[in-house]
Amino acid sequence: MRRKKTAMTTRNDKPDWALTKRERAQAERAAKGLPPKKHPLRWLWLIALVALAGGAAWFVQSGRFAQFQADRAAATAEAQAEADLRAKRAATLQLAPFEVTTLAPAxxxxxxxxxxxxxxxxxxxxxxxxxxxxxxxxxxxxxxxxxxxxxxRFDATALDIQLAQATANAEATRVQLEQARSDFDRTKDLADRGLAAQNNLDRARSTLAQLTATLAAQETLVANAQRARDNAVVRxxxxxxxxxxxxxxxxxxxxxxxxxxxxxxxxxxxxxxxxxxxxxxxxxxxxxxxxxxxxxxxxxxxxx
Known part of the structure; x- marks a missing residue:
């Protein structure tokens, strides 16, 4: 039984000047009726990918991946802490006490x-x-x-004598005034009944008025003498x-x-x-x- 070879052609829409070296070689093989030449590196890449996938699966299943992640996280945290410390040191400004002043409203x-x-x-x-x-x-x-x-304090001997004399004179006048008031009332009663003359009533009224004025003046003297006696002591x-x-x-x-x-x-x-x-x-x-x-x-x- 004879096998019938079928020539494979590859259609390429690119112009000749735009073809790469590999595409031009493939076009020449197609023109001769030969199948496209397979690239030997494809199998190598496939084998490498399979090996890499197997190694990764083994790395994950063996627990080393978790350790790798933990070590990486610890290294990252340590690096971050060191960076923060450097930034803090750079931001801290050391000042002497005399260089610091407290601000307050004034x-x-x-x-x-x-x-x-x-x-x-x-x-x-x-x-x-x-x-x-x-x-x-x-x-x-x-x-x-x-x-x-x-x-x-002043010597008040003379002032005491003046006060006593003024007081005595006022008391004597007060007694005379009481007698004059009694005489006037009796004379007026007699005059009202026609038993006393009018001139007797007028004389009694005059005596009463005179003694009243005299007593008022003497009481003023008593007040002045008392004030003088009080002024003998200065406070x-x-x-x-x-x-x-x-x-x-x-x-x-x-x-x-x-x-x-x-x-x-x-x-x-x-x-x-x-x-x-x-x-x-x-x-x-x-x-x-x-x-x-x-x-x-x-x-x-x-x-x-």
Missing amino acids: TLMETLKITGSLAPVRQVHLSSEVSAKVEAVAVRAGDAVAAGDVLV APFDGVVFERAVDPGQFVATGTPLMTVVDLAALEVEATAPVSYAPDLAPGLDVALTVEGFGDRVFEGKV
């Missing part, structure tokens, strides 16, 4: 320094309200006093400090003679002159910081 202030005189808001110059001899002075300059404390009008003392025991003073000065140091004020250029910026209520000569660096706070 109010900017413009300071005006001026010099003035300090004076208490409340002070009193005590003067004598009687003419008498100073019997005792209980305080000295610089002493602290409370309201009502005795500061100066502190408020809590404060004796700033100045002007009298000593045994000294005779007249009415109006200065005795001492008491000041209240709880509230002080400063009188100072500021430049005209600062006038628009000065207003009541502005804060003021004061330093006083004799108090060192102590700062007192106040307001305009």
Whole structure:
């Protein structure tokens, strides 16, 4: 039996100038009626792929693949940690303590320094309200006093006599006035019944009015004498400090003679002159910081 060879032709749509060397050789074999030449490397590639697949399957099944993945993950983590450490070291800036400053909000202030005189808001110059001899002075300059404390005491002998005499005169006049009022009432009753003359009633009325006026004047004298007696003792009008003392025991003073000065140091004020250029910026209520000569660096706070 004879086999019939069939010539295989390969159709190629490429022009001759576009054919590769291998395609041109295949075309020549087809023109001669020969089958296409098989490339010997195809079997080698197939064998290599089968071997590679078998090796990969063995590598996975043997557990080495899991170990490989674990080692690779550990190496990756270590590399990442080292990279993070290098980045942290690069980002850290070492500063000395004196190079660090804490920022905080603050109010900017413009300071005006001026010099003035300090004076208490409340002070009193005590003067004598009687003419008498100073019997005792209980305080000295610089002493602290409370309201009502005795500061100066005068000899009140003459004042006591004047008060007693004025009181006695007023009492005598009061008795006379009571008698005159009784006489007037009796005379008026008689006159109303026609038993007393009108001139007797007028005389009784005049006596009553005169004694009433006399008693009023004498009561005024008693009040003045009592006030003078009370003024024989000078007391502190408020809590404060004796700033100045002007009298000593045994000294005779007249009415109006200065005795001492008491000041209240709880509230002080400063009188100072500021430049005209600062006038628009000065207003009541502005804060003021004061330093006083004799108090060192102590700062007192106040307001305009």
